[in-house]
Amino acid sequence: MIYLDNNATTRIDPQVWEKMSVFLEKQYGNPSSLYPLGRDAKESINEARENIAEAMGAERSEIIFTGSGTESDNFAIKGIMDAHPEKDEFVTSAIEHPAVIETALYLEKSGKKVTFIPVDEYGTVDLDVLEKKVTHKTALVSIMHANNEIGTLQPIKDIVYIAKKKNVLVHSDAVQTFGKTKFDVHKLGVDLLSVSAHKIYGPKGIGALYIKKGTEIRPFIHGGHQEGRLRAGTENTAGIIGFGEAARIASQRLKKDKKRLDGLAEQLKKGIESSIPDIKFNGSENERIKTTVNFSFLKLEAEAVLLALAAEGIFVSTGSACSEDSEEVSHVLTAIHLTPEQARSSIRFSIGRFNTEEEIKTVLRELPKIIENLRAISAGSVY
Ligand SMILES: *Cc1c(COP(=O)(O)O)cnc(C)c1O
Numbered sequence: 001m002i003y004l005d006n007n008a009t010t011r012i013d014p015q016v017w018e019k020m021s022v023f024l025e026k027q028y029g030n031p032s033s034l035y036p037l038g039r040d041a042k043e044s045i046n047e048a049r050e051n052i053a054e055a056m057g058a059e060r061s062e063i064i065f066t067g068s069g070t071e072s073d074n075f076a077i078k079g080i081m082d083a084h085p086e087k088d089e090f091v092t093s094a095i096e097h098p099a100v101i102e103t104a105l106y107l108e109k110s111g112k113k114v115t116f117i118p119v120d121e122y123g124t125v126d127l128d129v130l131e132k133k134v135t136h137k138t139a140l141v142s143i144m145h146a147n148n149e150i151g152t153l154q155p156i157k158d159i160v161y162i163a164k165k166k167n168v169l170v171h172s173d174a175v176q177t178f179g180k181t182k183f184d185v186h187k188l189g190v191d192l193l194s195v196s197a198h199k200i201y202g203p204k205g206i207g208a209l210y211i212k213k214g215t216e217i218r219p220f221i222h223g224g225h226q227e228g229r230l231r232a233g234t235e236n237t238a239g240i241i242g243f244g245e246a247a248r249i250a251s252q253r254l255k256k257d258k259k260r261l262d263g264l265a266e267q268l269k270k271g272i273e274s275s276i277p278d279i280k281f282n283g284s285e286n287e288r289i290k291t292t293v294n295f296s297f298l299k300l301e302a303e304a305v306l307l308a309l310a311a312e313g314i315f316v317s318t319g320s321a322c323s324e325d326s327e328e329v330s331h332v333l334t335a336i337h338l339t340p341e342q343a344r345s346s347i348r349f350s351i352g353r354f355n356t357e358e359e360i361k362t363v364l365r366e367l368p369k370i371i372e373n374l375r376a377i378s379a380g381s382v383y
Pocket of ligand 1: 007008067068069070071097099144146147148173174175176196197198199205206207
């Protein structure tokens with residue numbers, strides 16, 4: 001099996017699992033309990049919090065654990081909008097993850113003014129439009145750090161600069177960059193930032209939200225005193241420990257991993273470009289998380305390519321929803337001006353820590369044959 005869908009989720013790192021399993025089996029105490037079994041769990045949770053804080057240049061007290069990256073996005077957006085009722089505008093981009101897009105649509109339904117900033121053909125937000133749309137009535141700007149479908153990195157510092165001129169808070173969904181590329185919340189200048197464990201070789205079902213000290217936010221889950229009363233409920237101890245360990249390992253390996261994985265991605269990209277005709281690269285050449293490689297294989301349905309690759313044990317994802325309906329084509333690919341046909345032929349390869357050069361070579365050997373065969377079959381059909 002060759003797993004090239006690391007933007008969707010990653011395999012858990014054995015070291016992460018080893019640390020977690022102790023907390024499922026033996027250290028099962030409730031972190032709120034005052035005897036050692038509980039207190040030790042609490043202490044380990046705070047170590048994990050420290051590891052995550054450190055990986056983004058934050059303070060331990062600024063990290064709140066959540067149930068997912070999706071929950072972190074919901075918490076940030078709803079929490080800030082609710083805490084600032086005197087400001088009823090929310091600004092985001094056209095290419096956000098559904099966790100942000102759907103939350104924005106919910107806000108719109110409940111009477112807020114929501115603006116989706118367009119992007120250019122590379123997927124970069126239009127800063128001129130942003131400048132015009134951010135007003136003194138805007139409570140929050142939420143723009144992702146890197147896009148999950150095409151990898152484009154947003155100019156967060158410039159976005160923050162524009163927002164701060166009008167005293168507006170900024171949130172960024174950094175689920176695709178945390179642990180993969182070095183950044184610092186203070187240098188970025190954001191007030192809130194979402195991360196998730198399962199994209200960095202940690203467990204599923206655990207995320208975190210950075211909330212800058214002093215930021216006014218409405219609690220997301222009411223109940224006990226956990227997570228500074230902002231997100232109540234008995235902690236997912238094993239998940240948190242796993243996330244902390246995943247963040248620690250990612251920081252430690254970041255430089256070396258990034259160099260190797262960017263190299264593999266470049267090898268894949270160049271290999272595809274030199275061996276397969278009629279393709280379109282989607283995203284930004286340089287302002288991109290390089291391990292995300294998205295191509296449209298023109299005149300083919302991406303599902304057919306995905307299934308043919310899967311038959312060879314190679315797992316990728318399509319850039320578009322599986323639907324005949326052009327309205328359901330990926331909003332990201334539509335936003336970067338792809339036609340519905342181009343969007344429907346898009347395949348995303350995403351490379352991760354456990355991929356090898358041998359695997360990339362195998363893909364580059366199989367893929368051209370697959371594309372050629374499918375094109376021969378579909379020649380003269382719908383397109
Ligand atoms: C995966 C992902 C999310 C959602 O995170 P979950 O932990 O799966 O809920 C949010 N934003 C981006 C950019 C992602 O890639």
